[in-house]
Each structure stands twice: as structure tokens, then as C-alpha cells.
Amino acid sequence: MKLLGTNTSPYVRKARLVLLEKNIAHDYLIDPPSEPGSDVHRVNPLGRIPALVLDDGECIFDSVVIAEYADTLNDSPMLIPRGDALARMRVRRWEALADGIMDSAIVVRNEHVRAAAKQEAAIIEMHTLAINRALAHVAAQLGQREWCEGDHISLGDLALVSALVYLDLRLPEMDWRGAHSNLAAFFQRMSARKSVITTMKE
Ligand SMILES: N[C@@H](CCC(=O)N[C@@H](CS)C(=O)NCC(=O)O)C(=O)O
Structure with missing residues (x-):
């Protein structure tokens, strides 16, 4: 494939x-x-x-x-729980949150690259607020846990780190690390994984 x-x-x-x-x-x-x-x-x-x-x-x-x-x-690792309906929903919801952060970040980025006179301040504000609310929610949900859901890596962790990498890349002024130290620690842990390192360099 x-x-x-x-x-x-x-x-x-x-x-x-x-x-x-x-x-x-x-x-x-x-x-x-x-x-x-x-x-x-x-x-x-x-x-x-x-x-x-x-x-x-x-x-x-x-x-x-x-x-x-x-x-x-394959099942190694199983990234989306199969048997437990609540756990499965929670992983999909983590993914939805992360994807939503990506969606809004892309809207803001697309506004930023337009000529200053054509940028829609209301759109930028609406999506920036959505990103900030979602990050605060994500940080509160994660707390001091190692993984988004359960006791091993899931799709939620992969989606969340992908959203955070994109914020660093396109909206570095957001300073989500300063606002949420547990997300900063999560990002550091995830960044040490071979998979994440591979996507950052190739
Ligand atoms: N919801 C879709 C979003 C995919 C998407 O919007 N991808 C963007 C790139 S970030 C794209 O292909 N845009 C068209 C383009 O770049 O020309 C997904 O999860 O795959």
C-alpha cells in the first residue's frame, strides 16, 4: 500500500x-x-x-x-478499543477533539496567509477561541495520566500529538506549553517515540 x-x-x-x-x-x-x-x-x-x-x-x-x-x-498495538463501547467512544472522542483543533488551526492559518486587508478578524477570533477551549479541555481530561485513554497508546494520543505538532508549525505564537504544562510533558514523551521522530524528519 x-x-x-x-x-x-x-x-x-x-x-x-x-x-x-x-x-x-x-x-x-x-x-x-x-x-x-x-x-x-x-x-x-x-x-x-x-x-x-x-x-x-x-x-x-x-x-x-x-x-x-x-x-x-493487526493488534499490536490496538489503537481503537474493540470490546469496550465506552473506551472506544472515548478514543474516538479524543480523535474528534484533536481533528477539531487541526480544522480550526488550518482555518486560522489560511486567514493569516491572506493579504492583511482580506483577513477576517471574526473568523480568526472564533477559531482561536475554539482551539483554546479545546486545548483547555484536553489538558483537563489528560491530567497527569500518561495516555489519553487506558493504560497504553491509542489513536487519541497519535491524533493529539499530530494536532500539537501542527500548532507549533503554523501557530507558534499560541504558547500552549505555557498554558498547559501537562500537555508539554505529554508532547515531550510522545516526541521521543520512533514513529513521531520519523514523521518529523522525513
Ligand atoms: N478530514 C480530512 C481532512 C483532510 C484535509 O483537509 N487535508 C488537507 C491537507 S491538511 C488537504 O488535502 N487539502 C487540500 C489541498 O491541500 O490542496 C482527514 O481527516 O483526512
């Missing part, structure tokens, strides 16, 4: 982390959808990344579906 993406997309990072943590063999191809000649529009009608193309040509999108599919391929 091959994963199409870019190194800056937080959704791509999440999908890559799932494949890397589960040791699922794949090729990672950098393929920005905005570049002429990109394969992305051919394989994903939405023209978005990540897109996971299986060996028979079937394409899986988006990152939520890629994570769900990949997690069923």
Missing part, C-alpha cells in the same frame, strides 16, 4: 503515525494535491490528503477511515 500526503498536513501525520506504530508496511509518497500532476485527485475525488492506496488500487480516505482500517490489520 502507499500513503499519499505531505509532511505539513496534521491529518497525514496522524495516518502515518498509525501505520508506523502498527508496523504496517507501506510506501509514503509526498504528493501535494495543489501541485500540477498530483495523483491525489485521481485516487480521492475530494482531492485531499491523506489518501491510502491499497495494492489493488482501492483508495481509502479520510484519516479517520484510514486509522480505522489500519487498526483492524
Whole structure:
């Protein structure tokens, strides 16, 4: 299988982390959808990344579906609980929170790169508030625990670290570490993992 993406997309990072943590063999191809000649529009009608193309040509999108599919391929580690409905919901909710932070951060970033006169202050404010509320919620939920849910790594941890990396990359002025020291510690722990190191350098 091959994963199409870019190194800056937080959704791509999440999908890559799932494949890397589960040791699922794949090729990672950098393929920005905005570049002429990109394969992305051919394989994903939405023209978005990540897109996971299986060996028979079937394409899986988006990152939520890629994570769900990949997690069923093996159990080491099991990133989405299967038997316990509440635990499963909580992991999916962590993912929804992290994805929501990514969504709002991308909106703010897209406003920032517009000419100053065209930037919508109300949109920037609305999404910045959403990010700050979500970070405060995430920090309170995590507390001093090592993992988002349960006693081992889950999709929630991978989604959350992907969102935090994106904030560092595009909205460094947010200083989420200063506001939430437990998130800073979480990030430091996650950053030491081989999977995260791989997505940061390649
Ligand atoms: N909800 C989707 C979001 C995917 C998405 O919006 N990806 C962005 C990159 S961060 C994209 O492909 N945008 C189109 C483009 O870059 O041209 C997911 O989880 O995969």
C-alpha cells in the first residue's frame, strides 16, 4: 500500500503515525494535491490528503477511515478499543477533539496567509477561541495520566500529538506549553517515540 500526503498536513501525520506504530508496511509518497500532476485527485475525488492506496488500487480516505482500517490489520498495538463501547467512544472522542483543533488551526492559518486587508478578524477570533477551549479541555481530561485513554497508546494520543505538532508549525505564537504544562510533558514523551521522530524528519 502507499500513503499519499505531505509532511505539513496534521491529518497525514496522524495516518502515518498509525501505520508506523502498527508496523504496517507501506510506501509514503509526498504528493501535494495543489501541485500540477498530483495523483491525489485521481485516487480521492475530494482531492485531499491523506489518501491510502491499497495494492489493488482501492483508495481509502479520510484519516479517520484510514486509522480505522489500519487498526483492524493487526493488534499490536490496538489503537481503537474493540470490546469496550465506552473506551472506544472515548478514543474516538479524543480523535474528534484533536481533528477539531487541526480544522480550526488550518482555518486560522489560511486567514493569516491572506493579504492583511482580506483577513477576517471574526473568523480568526472564533477559531482561536475554539482551539483554546479545546486545548483547555484536553489538558483537563489528560491530567497527569500518561495516555489519553487506558493504560497504553491509542489513536487519541497519535491524533493529539499530530494536532500539537501542527500548532507549533503554523501557530507558534499560541504558547500552549505555557498554558498547559501537562500537555508539554505529554508532547515531550510522545516526541521521543520512533514513529513521531520519523514523521518529523522525513
Ligand atoms: N478530514 C480530512 C481532512 C483532510 C484535509 O483537509 N487535508 C488537507 C491537507 S491538511 C488537504 O488535502 N487539502 C487540500 C489541498 O491541500 O490542496 C482527514 O481527516 O483526512
